[in-house]
Amino acid sequence: MDRILILVSRCIALFRRRKLDEELDAELRSHIDLAVTENLQRGMTQQEARTAALRDFGGVTQTRERYRIQRGWPLLGQLERDLRFGFRQLRRSPGFTVTAVLTLALGLGANTAIFSLINGLLLRPLPVPHADELALVYASRTNNPHSGFSIALFRALEKRHDIFEHSAAFDARPMQVRGSSGNLEVPGGMVSGEFFQVLEAPPLMGRYLTPMDDREGGGAGGFGAVISEGFWRTWFNSAANVVGTKLTIADTPFTVVGVMPRSFVWAEPTERADIYVPTWAEPVIDAPYSNIANGYHTVWLRVIARRNPGVSLEQANAALRAVSNPVLDDAIPDAKWIADARKDQFQFTAEPGAGGLSVLRWNFERPLIVIFSMCGAMLLLACLNLASLLMARATARGRELATRLALGASRRRLIQQLMAESLLIATLGTAAGLAAAPVVSRSLAALLAGTNRYAMIDTSLDLRVFLFVAGMAVAATVMIGLIPAIRATGSNLNDQIKKGSHTMPTRERFRVLPRVLMALEVALALILAVGAGLLTASLARLYGTGLGFDPKGLVNFHFDMGKQSLDDDALARWYRAFGDALQHLPGVSSVTFEGQTPLTGSTWSDDGVHSPFSNGNQTVYENLIAPDYFRTLRIPILAGRDFQWEDNSTAEPKIVLSQSAARKLFPGQNALGQKVTGHHGTSYRVIAVVGDIHYTSIREAAAVAAYLPISQMVWHKASYTAVVRLDGPAVPLAVAARSLVGRMAPGVPAPVMTTMSNVLDASIRSDRMMAILSVFFAACALLVTAIGLYGTLAYATARRTSEIGIRMALGARRAQVVGMVFRENAWIAAAGSLAGLVVAWLGSRTLASFLYGTSVHDPWVLVGSVAALASIASAASLLPALRAACIEPVTALRAE
């Protein structure tokens, strides 16, 4: 209690120091006055009375000092003085300060930004109670350890409450919600009955969905739905009576039963969901298709479960292994399927699920870790650089420090004072970096999201990020400050004082540590440059790959036609009419439709395609297209003719093969006019052979592909993508196309527009992110290294002014002086480059899996990196060397 009171009063005293000092002085004065008065009364003279009063009092100054110590924190005052002193030192050399702070801000800012991305994507657990009890459950097989569930499999596992307290299946899905002007697309999720019990997340209003809601046809009043707080605020305008109102989703009324608070994050933290409906509503949402009707054939659900308290993950896994076979027998009424599954070593497995499930995480975990290490290397480099510069500065202050040591300053005090300077730099740098980090991490998150409109990565700064930043700042302070401070105060003061600035002791000139630091910096810069070079070369090769079609000027409009009334030939006629209308918009040169957009990763294939000449069944990627597809995408027709709208459901089924598909199905034959049979048994007449394109990804070689006409389509209410080749800008077209859809198909949600260039960029966004960031880091590293090389050499040369003057007075030519100074850095750069090259050669293997068509020892990249570093180092070293050569011997000697 006493201690707390003292602490509080000391804190208060901190802010009232001057006032309290004045008060103490007044009190002490009054004390002396009273004593003098009493002494006078005893009959002393004025002089005697005063002397006696002061003698009785003891030392006034000592009393004041002790009083202050009792009042506040003397160490704090010392620190404040040190900081003030450091601040003045920094202000005296603004160039150095700005460089130092910016360097550190770059390093720390980049690290913070990347770390908050890693935090949001990889580290942060779901904001639910006891997130560590959550587990992700997979229906694993040898060839696919992270496979999801079919509805049949999940229902059989769900019943087993002995392993998990609760388990739930979920799947994200955009939903069509009826608004005032037709249907709008809203991101949502389908969740099984125990989903909210697994997450233990209380609703903001109403109730959440329970197993009673997840039944065929829903409860008594149809299906219920839970909405997010954000959706409640925008769609329902925060209406207090929202619970119980109807919401028309996929043309079917759902009853809103509850609202989840804004803080709620569902099981896929990187995928936004505003509406949650029971899994049994899937046939409604997915109409005219149904995963539920497909039973065990369609794998579409992800499973998250909560372990019983006290059950470890290993125990859960053991229990899951034990029930794998019984559940399989229970779920699947197909002996062959079960036999196949057992052959593939089917079993349920559980993995830690605290962070929920995220596709983005799977895709970006490794790239982010690579980038984070590069980023860390850059920060290390920045710190090394500052340490070198501070060391050079401290050397310049050697005499001052030696004098102060001689006058009795303790070494600890001096180190503390020098550290205050680096603390200031680190603090300023951290603050600047922290201010910039959110913007950077948000734009990186947007880059990672690609074309996924509902992706979200929460990069907000939380406690973990702040701890990370604080740790970094402390580490940086120590790294940039401690070595220079210890060295600067460790020198023999006699040497320092005896010798003037004109004779730099040889010992100092050949000091190893500063050079090792600079060489390390050069090595790090080279490693970063090589990494950036490799990733950029790989990206350039990805972009340079011939895709087989021309993506520039292509715009896609994706429709969702599942919930409108047209079907079959009537729908095909609508597509044709819409295509004609689009064709007449300004700037449009041709229009077509496709089922799957190349390079989006979403493909469709048939593994049972055969011809009389093919070697059994072949796997062929397929796409549904409209006439003019090849002209619009600029895929060459090598033989035969394009589809026509007249190739409709009454005509003979037709097919177009890609060149490699024709070779595979008709080796050594002319495919044109021949017949191909799919796994359903339908035979198609080959009417054309066209060029190969990269259908699945840029990385994968041209796929074996076949095209079927949408006019002969077999699917109900199929949703296609209109592909437009443009002559003009895309923006006016977007507006025109949207109003066209509004007129021709009221009620159909506005089509989603993407440009093919966006799709292309998004398909290699991880490569883009790595290349962009690594180039940024490498550029910063080179710049910082150049500053470091220049700065340290400039300091060292300035200290040698008189020596150089003497040399020149004795006849050294200017070129010799230039060479002498330049060589100082040349050795450092050469040694650093060599070390960096060795490490890069050995370490670049870690990048191998990220590179496309690029060897990890690509000679051009290695040579280019060394050349870039060499030229920058030369430029940075030449400047001080030239300046040294301009020294006038007379002036230099006179200065002593």
Next chain:
Amino acid sequence: MGGDKSDVLQGTLDLMVLKTLESMGPLHGYGIARRIEQVSGNSLTLNQGTIYPALLRLEQRGWVKAEWGLSEANRRAKFYSLSSIGQRRIQEETENWERTAATMARFLAPSN
């Protein structure tokens, strides 16, 4: 800090101050110092200045209060007085001191 002849044990000085204030009522620093000197019968030559850190310490603990006022000679001086906490603590501190003194006395008594 230590070493000075006229330094008094910290706790001892605190208790002397408290006792002085208890018997004399509100008093300024000089008065407290003089009173302690008088009571000790000049066996204790106090560096009067040491009284001030002690007073601050007591003030920080909330045992004494300080107020500016006028001295008998019409001079401005800071007057210290016991707070209610201080009044309560005096008893406790006195007992503490007596215990310590008794213990010391037992150590110092000739053993027989």
